Amino acid sequence: MKLERIIHSLDAVVITKFMSDGDEIEWACATDLMSEVLYYxxxxxxxxxxxxxxxxxxxxDIADIRVVVFTRGKEPDTPTIELANEKRITLLITPYSMFTACGRLYEAGLRCCPE
Amino acid sequence: MHIKDTIEGSFHIVGGDFSRAGEASTEIKSILQSLGFNKEIVRRAAIATFEAEMNIIIYTTAGILRYEITPERIKIIAQDMGPGIEDIELAMQEGYSTAPDWVREMGWGSGMGLPNMKKNSDEFRIDSVVGEGTTVEMVIYLDNTKD
Incomplete structure (x- = not known):
């Protein structure tokens, strides 16, 4: 799925951006547990x-993930934004809950990382 | 790029210092990338190293993260002066964790750290003495394929 579509589907605010709108994202990983990100x-x-x-x-950054979405409109603190800039991670904020954000991306065609 | 000699180094990790958590692993990942290793090998080594670094930060007062790169393999050794692990078999089970709530609030302590280190290593050893500390040794083979 193109980054542009992810931004649009989530009505996301772009905090940092180091990819072009047409860059492809293949999978989604949704969790608050960092070891799950690293594992799956x-x-x-x-x-x-x-x-x-x-x-x-x-x-x-460790897991080679280039796009991060924060849910429920939660704004990150300055050190978090600075780190995203340093590591060239595209950072988005969506007003939706985790459940709704995942549902919208699923509906748009994005799927979970295969185990 | 071919490695002829051994490249090695170490980082001192301070327990509880979440603000710098992951810096050592990021640096090791950069070194591996600069050597031109296969992307998947770099990712596996980075993940295993990061989990080891996080365990030192979460559970111990201090520790050392060492790396040793030869033409055949990457070796990561994480040695800490922590409380040690009473039951290693139990600690290796996915989902088992003794992490306190404040660690979970930081996104860690889900009981996947040690299993994740093992998953991403070709060789995995863990030695622990209660009251003295834990040493984890991980080896990732280089298949000499480069990006």
Whole structure:
């Protein structure tokens, strides 16, 4: 799925952006548990999480995930945004809950990382 | 790029310091990337190293993260001065965790750390003495395929 479609489906606010709208995201990983991200995710995934802390960005970077979405409109603190900039992670905020955000992306055709 | 000699180094990790959590692993990942290793090998090594680093930060007062890269393999050794693990078999079970609530609020402590280290390693060893500390040794083979 193109990044542009993810942004549109989630009515997301773009906080940092290091990809073009046409770049493809293959899979989605949705969790607040960072070890689950490391265990189950694939690269070229989007991480959807309610954990709006530096740890989410750090974990995404280690796992080669280039797009992170924070749910429920939760705004990250400055160090988290700075880390996203440093690691060139595209960071989005969606007003939707985790459940709704996942539902909207699923409806648009995105699927969970295969185990 | 071919490695002829052994490349090694270490990082001191301070327990409880979440603000710097992951910096050592990120640096090791950068070193592996700069050596031109296969992307999947770098990812596996980075994930295993990050989980080991997080365990030192979460459970111990301090520890050392060492890396050793030879033409054949990447070796990561995480040695801590923590409380040790009473029952290693239990600790290796997915979902088993002794992490306190504040750690869970930071997104960690779901009981997947040790299983994840093992999953991403070709060789995995863990030694622990209660009251003294734990040493985890992980080896990832290089298949000499480069990106």
């Amino acid at each position: 995710s694939k690269d070229s995934s989007v991480l959807i999480t309610g954990l709006t802390k530096q740890q989410a960005i750090r974990t995404a």
